[in-house]
Amino acid sequence: MLFNHLDIYIYNHGRRDAAIDRIVYKYSDGYSTYHGSNDDLIVLKENQRKIVKLDYSDLIIPGSEGDVHYLEDIVIVDIRGNEYTIPNCKEMIDKVHQTR
Numbered sequence: 001m002l003f004n005h006l007d008i009y010i011y012n013h014g015r016r017d018a019a020i021d022r023i024v025y026k027y028s029d030g031y032s033t034y035h036g037s038n039d040d041l042i043v044l045k046e047n048q049r050k051i052v053k054l055d056y057s058d059l060i061i062p063g064s065e066g067d068v069h070y071l072e073d074i075v076i077v078d079i080r081g082n083e084y085t086i087p088n089c090k091e092m093i094d095k096v097h098q099t100r
Contacts (some may be wrong), residue, residue: 006096008086010076012044019043019079023052027061027069041079058096059096072095 014016020042023035035052042050059071071093074083 001043005056006069008054009049009051009054010042011043011049012046015046017043017045020076021079021081022077023078024075024083025058025071026073026075027071029063029067029069030096031063032067042082051071059093 010020025033025035034052044050056075061069061071072090073093074086074089076086078084082097
């Protein structure tokens with residue numbers, strides 16, 4: 001099975017609106033990339049969901065000296081700075097790495 005992308009569902013099961021500030025992709029050796037900003041604020045109403053597509057190009061990023069860094073975790077950050085990890089994220093990423 002060839003990997004094209006991985007769909008990650010962000011679901012607001014609370015009673016209030018949820019505002020997502022950014023999505024953080026955490027890589028090996030402490031590297032991170034940020035997706036989103038205050039201009040790209042994602043607001044989810046009660047029982048609403050957002051689908052984020054993780055492409056193959058997001059799994060590996062080049063380092064500064066020719067090394068590569070592998071995606072290890074994905075974290076959702078709300079507008080208050082609270083971080084939420086995606087359950088089973090590391091296991092999903094490991095399965096994707098194994099398909100390549």
